Amino acid sequence: MATALASDLTTLTLGAPLALDSGKQLANVELAYETYGELNADKSNAILIFHALTGDQFVAKTHPLTGKPGWWDRMVGPGKPIDTARYHVICANVIGSCLGSTGPASAAQDGEPYGMRFPVITIRDMVRAQVGLLDALGIERLHAVVGGSMGGMQALSFAANFPGRTERVLAIATTARHSAQNIAFHEVGRQAIMADPDWEGGDYYARGKGPEKGLAVARMAAHITYLSEQGLTDKFGRQLQDRDAKSFGFDADFQVESYLRYQGLAFTDRFDANSYLYITRAMDYFDLAEEHGGLLADAFREASDTRFCVVSFDTDWLYPTSESRNVVHALNAVAAPVSFVELSAPFGHDSFLLECPALDRVVKGFLG
Amino acid sequence: MATALASDLTTLTLGAPLALDSGKQLANVELAYETYGELNADKSNAILIFHALTGDQFVAKTHPLTGKPGWWDRMVGPGKPIDTARYHVICANVIGSCLGSTGPASAAQDGEPYGMRFPVITIRDMVRAQVGLLDALGIERLHAVVGGSMGGMQALSFAANFPGRTERVLAIATTARHSAQNIAFHEVGRQAIMADPDWEGGDYYARGKGPEKGLAVARMAAHITYLSEQGLTDKFGRQLQDRDAKSFGFDADFQVESYLRYQGLAFTDRFDANSYLYITRAMDYFDLAEEHGGLLADAFREASDTRFCVVSFDTDWLYPTSESRNVVHALNAVAAPVSFVELSAPFGHDSFLLECPALDRVVKGFLG
Secondary structure, eight states: OOOOGGGOOOOOSSSEEEEEESSSSEEEOOEEEEEEOOOOTTTTTTEEEEEOOOOOOSSSSTEEEEEEETTTTTTTTTTSSSEETOOEEEEOOOOSSSSSSSSSTBBOOOOOOOOOGSOOOHHHHHHHHHHHHHHHHHHOSBBBEEETTTHHHHHHHHHSSGGGGEEEEEEEEEOOOOOOHHHHHHHHHHHHHHHSSGGGGGGGGGGGGHHHHHHHHHHHHHHHHSSSSHHHHTTTTBBSOOSSSSOSSOOOOHHHHHHHHHHHHHTTTTOOHHHHHHHHHHHHHHHHHHTTTTTTHHHHHGTTEEEEEEEEEETTSOOOHHHHHHHHHHHHHHOOEEEEEEEEEEEEGGGSSOOHHHHHHHHHHHHH | OOOOOOOOOOOOEEEOOOTTSSOOEESSSSEEEEEEEEEOSSSEEEEEEEOOOOOOOOOOSHHHHHHOOOOTTTTTETTEEEETTOOEEEEOOOOOSSSSOOOOTTTOOTSBBBBGGGGGHHHHHHHHHHHHHHHTOOOOOOOEEEEEEEHHHHHHHHHSSSSSBBBEEEEOOOOSSSOOHHHHHHHHHHHHHHGGGGGGGGGGGGOOOHHHHHHHEEEEEEEHHSSSSSHHHHHHHTSSSSSSOOOOSSSSHHHHHHHHHHHHHHHTTTHHHHHHHHHHHHHHHHHHHHTTTTHHHHTTGGGGGEEEEEETTTOOSSSOOOHHHHHHHHHHHOOOOOEEEEEETTGGGGGGSSSHHHHHHHHHHHHH
C-alpha cells in the first residue's frame, strides 16, 4: 500500500456535495486529474478520457508510484491517435479510487479514513463527478469522450445522462451491463480481499499495511480475464520458469504462474484494496438499460445526434463482441449515427491497451 | 474440514510401495473404493470410472459427508447408461485426495499427517495406484475406463501407460495437457489457500480447522470455469437475491454472488485444502505428449487396438473442443479406432455431470 505525494497530483474540489445514486451525498469531493495539450480559445477541442478499473489520470505521464509510462502513452500524445497537438485531453481519477480523488482512503468528516463508511457508488456517480470537473473548467461541450472497459461504461453513461455535453462517444471493449459471469469474477476478488485478516473490515489504514495477499489473489483472478486463452498460450504455453524440469513442488514452476504472482504483488504496491471493492461493486451495479426503464434504446434517446463509435475485440471474453452489438442495436433503434467494428487482436480484453494498429486507425479516424 | 468415518469406507492397502513420477516412493498406499454391480465369472465386465478433481468413489451411492446422491448417480446404476445390471463398476478415490485414499491428511511414517511432506504426484501416479487396485482385485483387462475432466485425463493416461488393460477408453470433457489458462486458474486457487493464515504451511490438521476462507475462494474461482457464460446468464442473469432493489452495500445482492458464496462454503465441509493443492498440481503437470517424447501420437502407439470415444461440449471453455480434437488427431495418427463427438449442452464444462440425454446415448452406445 503506497500513497502518491500531494506534489504529484493536480486536484480540484467540487463546489457542491455530490448527489449519489444510493440517495446519499458525498461532500468535499476532490478530483485528481491531468491534462495534456492546450485548450483552445472557445474550449471546443477537449477530449475526456475515462480510465478503467485500476487505471488513473496518468494516461500519458509517468506514474508517480510505479515510475512507468502512462497507461495509454501509446495512444495519447503529439501526433498520436489522440493527438495532443490538436486536442486538450483531460483524464480524472474516478471517485472511489486511490490516486488523489475522494475514495475509501480519504478522510471523512471526522478526519479518519472512510474505510467501509465510504458510500457505495455507481458508474453514473463517477461520471457526475467528472461533469462537475468539466463545469469547473468551463467546458460546456466536449469534442469527444473516450474510454475502454470501465472507461467505456462511463462513456456510455455520459452519453445517456449528459447527452448535450459531447459531440462524440468512443466506447471500446465494453458493455452496457455487467453479466452474471462478470459479477462472479468480481465477487471472487472481493471475497479474497475480505477473507484476508489484514483487511480488518476495511479499517487498515492506520496500520499502513492492507490486505495485500487477498488483493494480490483478486488481481490474479481478474488478470486472467483480461487475457485470451490463445494469448496466454502464445506468451507462456507450458514453458518452465528458470528451470529445466518440473520441481515436483509448489514453487512457480511454470512461467504463467510466475507472471501471475508478479502481477498480483506489483498491484498491491499501487492500489488500495477498499478502492478495489468499491469500484468492482460500481461495475457490477452497472446496467444502463435498467437505469432507463429497462430498455437500452431509451438510454440513448436524447443522444441521437451524438456520433458513436463502438469497438470490440474478437478475443475479448470479458466483454465479448455480443455486448458491443447490444449497444449498437440500441443506438440503431434511436437512429443515432454509429460506427461499429470488431477488431482482430490476440490479446483478449487488454487489446485496447496494447499494440493494435487497427485500433489506432479507428480512434484517429473517428476523432477527426 | 470434515473426515469420513472409517465405517463408510472400503479400502485396500497396496502390497508394494508406489513408485512416483517424482522419483520418490509412497509406502503403505491405501485406496478407498466402491463397486457397483456384480463382477462376472471371467472378470471381463469391469468398468473403471475415474473421478474428477473434487470427486470421489461415491459415484452412485450417498456421499458419507454431504448425504447427497453420488456425483454420477444419473449415469451409473441398473438400466442406466453405465448399466450396473450388466457391468461391474469400480471407482477409487485418487491418491492425494481426502476420502479414504492416501493423501496429505494421511499419517506419514512418523504417525503425523503428511501435510506438505506428501510427495507431489501426477495423473500417471494416480493411475498407477488404481492399476495396483485392479491387480489386487485380479482384474486383468477392463471392459472400459471412463472419466470426465480430470477423470478423462486418467483415462487417457491409462490408455497410454497400460494399453493392454482395457478394451475401451471413454474420455469426456478433457484434455491431453493443461493449458496456460488452466494452470493460471489453478494457481489463483492455490495462492488463495496459501494466503490464508489458517493454512499454516499445510500443518493445520491437529487444530481441526483448515484454511477454509482461502479454500472457499479457490473453489469460487474454479467454479466459474466449470460453467458457461450463457449458462450463468440463463440461470442467474442480474437477478437480485431475496430483495427488490440493490442494497448499495457488499452483501450478496445478486443471486450469482449468493450462489458462489454457497458453493465455496459448502466445499470446505467436504474437502481438504492440501488435497486441493496436490490434485491441482497433478493436473497442471499433466502433459501426455511430454511424457512420451513430445509427440502425443506416440503416447497412443501401443494402444492402437483399443477403442476410443472422445466427447466434448460446445460450451466448455475450460477444456474446449479443440483440446479433444487434439487427442483425436493423435489417435488418428496411430490408426486407433476412435469416435469423436462434440455435444451441444448449455452448462459448460459441468455438462458431463448434468442432464444431457445426448451424452447418455453416446455412453450407452459406446459401452455396448
